[in-house]
Amino acid sequence: MTKLILASASPRRAQLLQQIGLKFAVKVSGVDEDENEKDPARLAKRLALNKANAVAMHLTQGIIIAADTVVCIDGKLLGKPKDSMEAKEMLRSLSGRTHHVLTGVAVIDSENHRTLDHVETTAVKMRHLREEEIDGYVQSGEPFDKAGGYGIQGKAAIFVEKLDGCYFNVVGLPLTALCLMLEEMGVQIWGRS
Secondary structure: OOOEEEOOOOHHHHHHHHHOOOOOEEOOOOOOOOOOOOOHHHHHHHHHHHHHHHHHOOOOOOEEEEEEEEEEEOOEEEOOOOOHHHHHHHHHHHOOOEEEEEEEEEEEEOOOOOEEEEEEEEEEEEOOOOHHHHHHHHHOOHHHHOHHHOOOOOHHHHHEEEEEOOHHHHHOOOHHHHHHHHHHOOOOEOOEO
């Protein structure tokens, strides 16, 4: 079986790969996510490719999986909040509105350097949030390591009114797209390649 390497420190991405039964090692890329790119799709794709390439350059075998998720509303990128004030501002901006979550995924075969990339987009409609809900959620500590300041798989699940697209993309890794990419690379999923 082909060795898979997840180029990410994200516990959510690791959990998603485990959920679908993939065996993998983790090798954090160390790539700086602070980019000046304003286009969310290009940013997500470039960061995923940068992460995958940073790990691939140190390996001679294995398939590297990397991803980067960005949140966008009104053309503005929302990264990971730096503090409580920024987290609250982000949640207020998302309250009662639709925003987009984009995840760039890169898969590289470190033996032959074949590279595949994909950007998945999901529209997320949040219900109107009361100020005490925003305060309570921020006090939970959950927003701080997540783009857009919320995690749909956690306590913020009750904030999401509607999704158009892949749920797992919002968690941080579009599983259907990833599995199709892995199969294209020759990785056997469900006993076929």
